[in-house]
Amino acid sequence: MRIALDAMGTDEAPASEVAGAVAAVEADPDVHVVLVGDERRVSAALKRFPRQNRVTVVHAPDRIMASDTPTSALRRPRSSINVGLRLQKTGEADAFVSAGSTGAVMAASVVLLRPLRGVDRPPVATVFPTDHGLTLVADIGANIECKPRQLVEFARLGAIYMQDLQGIERPRVGLLNVGTESEKGTEVLQEAYRLLAGSDLNFVGNVEGGDILRHACDVAVCDGFTGNILLKFYESVAAFVVRKLAPDLRRNGLREEIQDRLRDLDYAEHGGAPLLGVNGVSVICHGRSSPRAIQAGIGVAARAVRSGLVAHMARDLAAAREGRL
Amino acid sequence: MRIALDAMGTDEAPASEVAGAVAAVEADPDVHVVLVGDERRVSAALKRFPRQNRVTVVHAPDRIMASDTPTSALRRPRSSINVGLRLQKTGEADAFVSAGSTGAVMAASVVLLRPLRGVDRPPVATVFPTDHGLTLVADIGANIECKPRQLVEFARLGAIYMQDLQGIERPRVGLLNVGTESEKGTEVLQEAYRLLAGSDLNFVGNVEGGDILRHACDVAVCDGFTGNILLKFYESVAAFVVRKLAPDLRRNGLREEIQDRLRDLDYAEHGGAPLLGVNGVSVICHGRSSPRAIQAGIGVAARAVRSGLVAHMARDLAAAREGRL
Numbered sequence: 001m002r003i004a005l006d007a008m009g010t011d012e013a014p015a016s017e018v019a020g021a022v023a024a025v026e027a028d029p030d031v032h033v034v035l036v037g038d039e040r041r042v043s044a045a046l047k048r049f050p051r052q053n054r055v056t057v058v059h060a061p062d063r064i065m066a067s068d069t070p071t072s073a074l075r076r077p078r079s080s081i082n083v084g085l086r087l088q089k090t091g092e093a094d095a096f097v098s099a100g101s102t103g104a105v106m107a108a109s110v111v112l113l114r115p116l117r118g119v120d121r122p123p124v125a126t127v128f129p130t131d132h133g134l135t136l137v138a139d140i141g142a143n144i145e146c147k148p149r150q151l152v153e154f155a156r157l158g159a160i161y162m163q164d165l166q167g168i169e170r171p172r173v174g175l176l177n178v179g180t181e182s183e184k185g186t187e188v189l190q191e192a193y194r195l196l197a198g199s200d201l202n203f204v205g206n207v208e209g210g211d212i213l214r215h216a217c218d219v220a221v222c223d224g225f226t227g228n229i230l231l232k233f234y235e236s237v238a239a240f241v242v243r244k245l246a247p248d249l250r251r252n253g254l255r256e257e258i259q260d261r262l263r264d265l266d267y268a269e270h271g272g273a274p275l276l277g278v279n280g281v282s283v284i285c286h287g288r289s290s291p292r293a294i295q296a297g298i299g300v301a302a303r304a305v306r307s308g309l310v311a312h313m314a315r316d317l318a319a320a321r322e323g324r325l
Numbered sequence: 326m327r328i329a330l331d332a333m334g335t336d337e338a339p340a341s342e343v344a345g346a347v348a349a350v351e352a353d354p355d356v357h358v359v360l361v362g363d364e365r366r367v368s369a370a371l372k373r374f375p376r377q378n379r380v381t382v383v384h385a386p387d388r389i390m391a392s393d394t395p396t397s398a399l400r401r402p403r404s405s406i407n408v409g410l411r412l413q414k415t416g417e418a419d420a421f422v423s424a425g426s427t428g429a430v431m432a433a434s435v436v437l438l439r440p441l442r443g444v445d446r447p448p449v450a451t452v453f454p455t456d457h458g459l460t461l462v463a464d465i466g467a468n469i470e471c472k473p474r475q476l477v478e479f480a481r482l483g484a485i486y487m488q489d490l491q492g493i494e495r496p497r498v499g500l501l502n503v504g505t506e507s508e509k510g511t512e513v514l515q516e517a518y519r520l521l522a523g524s525d526l527n528f529v530g531n532v533e534g535g536d537i538l539r540h541a542c543d544v545a546v547c548d549g550f551t552g553n554i555l556l557k558f559y560e561s562v563a564a565f566v567v568r569k570l571a572p573d574l575r576r577n578g579l580r581e582e583i584q585d586r587l588r589d590l591d592y593a594e595h596g597g598a599p600l601l602g603v604n605g606v607s608v609i610c611h612g613r614s615s616p617r618a619i620q621a622g623i624g625v626a627a628r629a630v631r632s633g634l635v636a637h638m639a640r641d642l643a644a645a646r647e648g649r650l
Binding site: 130131141144176178185186208209210211212213214222224225226228229230231232233235236237240243244245248252254257258261262264265 | 470510536549551583
């Protein structure tokens, strides 16, 4: 399979992307990575690695910066995000991975790949490492305010994702709320609770902020505002804990060992954030992605392609629409 | 000063409360704690400590449970929450501390103590231990949805709290949002940004989820939904990290040392959650409060009384109302 990788996304572009791509094809003989970006710079970075047939380059001279507006990639057809997504549209690639501006990748993915029928506003999701496995949180920022129906869509898409990519049979869906009782939270959440409880999904009820790390559910549903605040807070925890424990760890020569173990808390290491519910695969990685995180993002995209995630979502949405679930 | 302490709040009531009260009066010769609860049970628990003149008991036979409705304390005049708050109303106590049902303590406090003039909906706040000090987060659950004006009130009340209780000269106020630019977030947040930027407060702009532990502000303002999710998530982090690191720590005999250091992450150890903007002092502690956490809650109440926090808030609100700021 061919995965288009935006080579101009990370702060260290294209070095992180190139190293991540090389590692990904070495780890998976089915994967071919198409690096999309400034051809000269990308090829120069590639020279540092042994020649690898399954890494190729497609030229895209324009780079979208974090300071650009979300619609910029759409308005700039020669940007690496636009070129990369169009490779998928034309069938030259099966998936797209980018560590570029989240807003720009989201907007361009929705417009160029199109939402699946039955999806109002595609959410971005990501996994939180917890006690006993991963919990997918959706949405983490694409939709700041949500209607009850949208939250149900997030639940459905998230459940299929965890089924196909993590092999979880009937993913437990929780609604992130300020209490477990059905009447808790805003009217939107009360109505979402009612809809989820009446759906075919394996709804376990409301979950609270403290339930996530205890792995109370496989999919935690929330609006993009709440998810974004929570994700960024979580991202800051590992480094904070290391700073907090630094004196003890230094004294006992444990710093690196502990840092290594806490690296598992880094969601980037688990493959970035897929945009769910579009007619294609688009995975958004952190702007500070290491080669390892880029490789993980490619790995998620490859698993999504291999499992037929998009077709599965389309089937499930159609069945839900027709009341067959 | 006299602090009324709900003796029937914690899961271990009245044992935790009694031990916390005794520790508090031993630590502060100005403090007299009035234990409010089932007289026989409280007196029995007190017998385990050396006689202490500055700990007395007021009988309140009714206990509000976590499963009771928020208005239950108001409807049950002989409940420890109701009796304790009325002691403050009649001048027999200067402050009230409870580890009982958060909803019940909030509702009863607002009705019995009354909001200060200029306060629409009193927020509950609590401090998050961060890298370089404490960040007060307000609201953490009293007001699930907020108007822009309310968020500005939370900012004002929170700033005075951090000034009086933590000695911070001009507390930096941040608005919790999904990005730093003024146009980020919901319309409510955009308008709150505009109001805060035009106020006399030391507004540092939007802060993101990852900025809190980096101590980007002294007061982080948000609606009670977001604050509640974040607080409960934060509460779950220390235990999660300890579980995560358990193998390394056990091997190196470091478990207790690390656990001890992470205890500082427990907001309860810093004194629970004050209800801000009412005409009195009401501090809500966690239902699982240890005697140490109860003592910390009493300590916060004592500092609030000593600093004249309520009068300061009333003065500042009047000045803001009259455009004198």
